Amino acid sequence: MRYRADVxxxxxxxEISNGGYLLALAGTAMADAVGRPPLTxxxxxxxxxxxxxxxxxxxxxxxxxxxxxxxxTLVRDGKPMLAxxxxxxxxxxxxxxRVDGDPPQITTSSVxxxxxxxxxxxxxxxxxxxxxxxxxxxxxxxxxxEPPGHAEIVGSFAFADGGPVDELALLLATDAFAPPIFNxxxxxxxxxxxxxxVHVRAVPVPxxxxxxxxxxxxxxxxxxxxxxxxxxxxxxxxxxRQLSLYPRP
Amino acid sequence: MRYRADVxxxxxxxEISNGGYLLALAGTAMADAVGRPPLTxxxxxxxxxxxxxxxxxxxxxxxxxxxxxxxxTLVRDGKPMLAxxxxxxxxxxxxxxRVDGDPPQITTSSVxxxxxxxxxxxxxxxxxxxxxxxxxxxxxxxxxxEPPGHAEIVGSFAFADGGPVDELALLLATDAFAPPIFNxxxxxxxxxxxxxxVHVRAVPVPxxxxxxxxxxxxxxxxxxxxxxxxxxxxxxxxxxRQLSLYPRP
Numbered sequence: 001m002r003y004r005a006d007v008x009x010x011x012x013x014x015e016i017s018n019g020g021y022l023l024a025l026a027g028t029a030m031a032d033a034v035g036r037p038p039l040t041x042x043x044x045x046x047x048x049x050x051x052x053x054x055x056x057x058x059x060x061x062x063x064x065x066x067x068x069x070x071x072x073t074l075v076r077d078g079k080p081m082l083a084x085x086x087x088x089x090x091x092x093x094x095x096x097x098r099v100d101g102d103p104p105q106i107t108t109s110s111v112x113x114x115x116x117x118x119x120x121x122x123x124x125x126x127x128x129x130x131x132x133x134x135x136x137x138x139x140x141x142x143x144x145x146e147p148p149g150h151a152e153i154v155g156s157f158a159f160a161d162g163g164p165v166d167e168l169a170l171l172l173a174t175d176a177f178a179p180p181i182f183n184x185x186x187x188x189x190x191x192x193x194x195x196x197x198v199h200v201r202a203v204p205v206p207x208x209x210x211x212x213x214x215x216x217x218x219x220x221x222x223x224x225x226x227x228x229x230x231x232x233x234x235x236x237x238x239x240x241r242q243l244s245l246y247p248r249p
Numbered sequence: 250m251r252y253r254a255d256v257x258x259x260x261x262x263x264e265i266s267n268g269g270y271l272l273a274l275a276g277t278a279m280a281d282a283v284g285r286p287p288l289t290x291x292x293x294x295x296x297x298x299x300x301x302x303x304x305x306x307x308x309x310x311x312x313x314x315x316x317x318x319x320x321x322t323l324v325r326d327g328k329p330m331l332a333x334x335x336x337x338x339x340x341x342x343x344x345x346x347r348v349d350g351d352p353p354q355i356t357t358s359s360v361x362x363x364x365x366x367x368x369x370x371x372x373x374x375x376x377x378x379x380x381x382x383x384x385x386x387x388x389x390x391x392x393x394x395e396p397p398g399h400a401e402i403v404g405s406f407a408f409a410d411g412g413p414v415d416e417l418a419l420l421l422a423t424d425a426f427a428p429p430i431f432n433x434x435x436x437x438x439x440x441x442x443x444x445x446x447v448h449v450r451a452v453p454v455p456x457x458x459x460x461x462x463x464x465x466x467x468x469x470x471x472x473x474x475x476x477x478x479x480x481x482x483x484x485x486x487x488x489x490r491q492l493s494l495y496p497r498p
Binding site: 039040042044046047061062064067069071073080083084085086087091092093095096097098099100101151184186194195197199201202214216217218219220221222224235236239241243246 | 288289291293295296310311313316318320322329332333334335336340341342344345346347348349350400433435443444446448450451463465466467468469470471473484485488490492495
């Protein structure tokens, strides 16, 4: 099964389309192919992607009663750019619930991510114009060369047009913040994602998400980044983990 | 590319082959196909697998200079049983290193996982005979109906025959302990894995691994399980996360 896809301009970091946006794009085709929302989706990033037409090749590996497992490849000119594997299905809302953790505190003094800290600041990732993302005061330190010293970023996520955040938008939201390692004080340049896995745990209620992203293990030229996304009612709606390259600047 | 595989007896939990064993089996074929060790591997479990002959179908999505991305499907009688996506390559040992975390403490009083607590205890998972796994005192509470109340298990991992734990064995080690939710005090039965992702962060030095597994988010009929595996020198060698079904007993 092949879907036509349009990698739209306006979702780039620099000139390269955002990894979460691409995962949501492939995930949308996968969800359509099996008629179910995503539960767990993994993307492996093969090459930098720029805006333009593309295709999503879909193979349904198994469609069972409750879950369907799907492979997808984002392709341009016959060249694979993103390989995805996901299981789709609906969670059981009446099930046992126990949570060890709390949503991060988001204060009204949080800093809009799309507001330059200084007039001489380099241009913003274009995707920030489409998002309403704020950062915990201090967590925007990397933009002023004042990293707080922890590899952590806390903030809120919404679409600038007020559109709802559904299960597919959660795939985008897990990669819509600056890499937390920017706040570590380590010298870093670009942080390309090798692999990103998202577990969708619930459908968010209306309102901004409260998000926390952390990098704990930097070694072997690689680093992890763990994310928790909570909705406005204080419910965990997604967990993410990515493995990224740590290229020295 | 197709590999013949033998799902060997002796790696079952009950009658079902262990998920980490199957991931290592597929991962071995994938690593062979591209001549590189695993860096990040995700398996989606489609159906329970029993011992017997099988095949591993391999598609190399992209083989670059540094990394190779590979799809694999474990198949029997034309029926897919496990879908895998992985990126293979060698970490850069001279890179920057910063770690926020410590290996768990393993004491000499840790309890062998393969030693029945009571004469009337149900039979052990057969794979325990091939492993030298110990549990932190108290973390074996689930076996005596004395769960400590935390969804956590700490223990050590080695092969019973003293064989080395290489990158592929790490895939097995991430799923070789009892589910930590058994220690939560919640009523649980079987905990089938839907998806398991492993990041291989380093090659272990000789000696037992020190491992910690935790379930933090139980909701929607699903639960997570996060693992950290440290080697005998105190270096993090793997991170794992799985999404499992929470079926009520």
